[in-house]
Amino acid sequence: MSAPSPIRKGAPRFGDSARMMQHGRIAGPMPWVIAIMIALTVMAATAGLALANVAGGARAEIAGGLTVQVVEAAPLERNRQAERALSWFANREDVASVRRVPDDELAALIEPWLGELGTGAEDGGVPVPALIDVRLSGPVTAARLEQMRQGLARQAPAARIDAQASWLAPVFDAIRSLQLLAVGLIVLLAATSAAAVWLSARSALGANRETIETIHHLGGTDGQIAAIFQRQIAFDAALGGAAGLLLGLAAVFVLGQQFADLGSGLVAGGGLGAADWVLVGAIPLVGMVLAVITARYTVISALRRML
Amino acid sequence: MAPPRDLFHKRRPIFTCSRPAAPFPPPGEGPSWGRMSGPESSIVQFANVGLRYGTDREVLSDVSFTLYPGSFYFLTGASGAGKTSLLKLLYLAQRPSRGIISMFGEDVITAERRALPEFRRRIGVVFQDFRLVPHLSAYDNVALPLRISGMSEGKLEKPVTDMLEWVGLSHRVDARPETLSGGEQQRVAIARAVIARPEILVADEPTGNVDPEMAVKLLRLFEALNRLGTTVVVATHDVHLLRKVPDSLIMRLDKGRLSDPTGALRYPPRREQRAEA
Numbered sequence: 001m002s003a004p005s006p007i008r009k010g011a012p013r014f015g016d017s018a019r020m021m022q023h024g025r026i027a028g029p030m031p032w033v034i035a036i037m038i039a040l041t042v043m044a045a046t047a048g049l050a051l052a053n054v055a056g057g058a059r060a061e062i063a064g065g066l067t068v069q070v071v072e073a074a075p076l077e078r079n080r081q082a083e084r085a086l087s088w089f090a091n092r093e094d095v096a097s098v099r100r101v102p103d104d105e106l107a108a109l110i111e112p113w114l115g116e117l118g119t120g121a122e123d124g125g126v127p128v129p130a131l132i133d134v135r136l137s138g139p140v141t142a143a144r145l146e147q148m149r150q151g152l153a154r155q156a157p158a159a160r161i162d163a164q165a166s167w168l169a170p171v172f173d174a175i176r177s178l179q180l181l182a183v184g185l186i187v188l189l190a191a192t193s194a195a196a197v198w199l200s201a202r203s204a205l206g207a208n209r210e211t212i213e214t215i216h217h218l219g220g221t222d223g224q225i226a227a228i229f230q231r232q233i234a235f236d237a238a239l240g241g242a243a244g245l246l247l248g249l250a251a252v253f254v255l256g257q258q259f260a261d262l263g264s265g266l267v268a269g270g271g272l273g274a275a276d277w278v279l280v281g282a283i284p285l286v287g288m289v290l291a292v293i294t295a296r297y298t299v300i301s302a303l304r305r306m307l
Numbered sequence: 308m309a310p311p312r313d314l315f316h317k318r319r320p321i322f323t324c325s326r327p328a329a330p331f332p333p334p335g336e337g338p339s340w341g342r343m344s345g346p347e348s349s350i351v352q353f354a355n356v357g358l359r360y361g362t363d364r365e366v367l368s369d370v371s372f373t374l375y376p377g378s379f380y381f382l383t384g385a386s387g388a389g390k391t392s393l394l395k396l397l398y399l400a401q402r403p404s405r406g407i408i409s410m411f412g413e414d415v416i417t418a419e420r421r422a423l424p425e426f427r428r429r430i431g432v433v434f435q436d437f438r439l440v441p442h443l444s445a446y447d448n449v450a451l452p453l454r455i456s457g458m459s460e461g462k463l464e465k466p467v468t469d470m471l472e473w474v475g476l477s478h479r480v481d482a483r484p485e486t487l488s489g490g491e492q493q494r495v496a497i498a499r500a501v502i503a504r505p506e507i508l509v510a511d512e513p514t515g516n517v518d519p520e521m522a523v524k525l526l527r528l529f530e531a532l533n534r535l536g537t538t539v540v541v542a543t544h545d546v547h548l549l550r551k552v553p554d555s556l557i558m559r560l561d562k563g564r565l566s567d568p569t570g571a572l573r574y575p576p577r578r579e580q581r582a583e584a
């Protein structure tokens with residue numbers, strides 16, 4: 001045998017999609033479509049996770065928090081009822097901490113709105129309720145709050161109790177809506193990616209129909225033919241996924257820097273933890289799996305129409 | 308252009324390399340044609356097969372014949388007679404509209420779709436238009452059936468190089484189909500069709516694109532393969548070709564119907580009777 005060995009380094013095996021199919025990988029739009037989809041998914045996912053962390057942090061901070069106001073115009077009576085309320089809370093086992101907000105602190109709180117008029121009605125100032133900050137050892141339930149209201153009314157009839165969480169309920173609702181929006185976006189992006197892969201696989205099937213028929217006639221199975229497309233789309237998805245992840249992370253980094261500059265306590269709680277980063281890093285892998293499954297389903301469905 | 312004895316990488320149990328040149332086994336050795344009346348001894352059996360595309364009239368009607376292992380058949384007929392349609396049924400690219408087809412002793416009409424690749428791997432096909440994979444070299448095109456059947460790269464090197472040598476293309480292993488001449492492409496297509504040692508070789512107008520000299524050479528290739536035990540079915544409209552293979556049987560199609568006035572294609576005579584005749 002004088003011919004050189006036909007087994008060359010990198011010789012195509014059956015299913016080597018780069019050689020078997022007519023279209024190159026990079027030349028097609030699929031990696032770039034996947035890159036854009038993954039980048040958008042990374043941004044949506046990081047936003048959703050950050051919002052979850054913001055909400056979680058805020059909930060933890062105000063969980064079990066109560067604000068007691070003693071609304072009494074007469075300063076002496078207000079002080080008397082405030083002391084009795086303070087003592088009543090201090091003697092309860094389910095109270096983790098209790099403190100009366102000092103008058104100076106109160107005056108500083110309302111100073112931006114009322115000026116330096118003072119807080120005592122006897123001084124010609126505005127009568128300001130006495131405030132008591134209570135932290136319970138467990139979460140504040142409606143039953144627990146009602147039971148405390150009844151108990152406190154006997155000690156300080158002018159006292160009103162409010163759960164701090166109820167004030168932030170609209171904020172939590174808004175955050176939850178944004179989280180749902182992020183999830184919806186991710187679902188839509190996944191569906192769009194699957195549709196793009198479906199279209200690409202159909203197009204590749206059409207372009208390579210003759211080759212596919214030949215492989216069929218040589219005894220190739222649907223699984224073997226589908227594997228060609230799976231490998232190609234897996235490569236495209238891996239390439240696009242890596243580019244999309246980098247693009248998405250760059251956008252998240254820039255946005256993160258800008259939000260960090262706001263200096264808001266609420267926003268500061270929106271940082272991502274290690275588990276969150278693992279989830280974000282898994283997005284390209286999930287995208288690749290989704291693309292491969294979609295390609296396989298598309299190709300197998302189309303091949304089943306052939307004998 | 309005699310094929311090397313170890314050309315084929317695997318042997319199917321029903322054939323041997325030492326099969327005599329004549330397509331019929333001698334009396335007393337193996338089954339005689341007179342006894343081959345059932346699908347169990349035949350390799351292919353068509354019974355009242357009809358084929359129509361959509362709602363058009365039938366392109367094949369009441370086609371009945373039996374192919375026996377190791378025989379050589381020519382399928383002739385004018386253009387549009389249904390030769391290619393019949394071949395499509397033979398290499399399982401099409402299901403008939405009616406009738407019964409059994410291959411290798413099994414009914415392929417009711418066979419599940421997922422079972423068909425196994426049947427197809429036992430059939431070699433030489434397409435009229437070659438259908439070589441354009442982006443693969445001659446070597447890779449010939450290796451394709453072996454790769455499909457799962458053979459490792461190490462094991463397929465020798466049979467593929469031997470096969471390319473057999474068809475006289477050992478110097479063109481790396482050539483892409485577009486750089487090969489019509490005759491060379493045809494030989495690559497033949498090499499690909501026979502590399503996996505099929506039990507049936509189906510060739511659709513294999514000499515239609517080559518000069519007469521090359522046509523005879525290709526026919527000799529088929530004969531050599533037939534001598535190794537493969538049943539060969541060659542569709543051609545070239546009547547001169549029919550005389551080149553002395554012991555061949557002729558199946559003539561006319562407007563979708565198989566001419567078989569003596570019933571020889573369905574009930575072949577015993578060899579002894581043929582000899583007496």
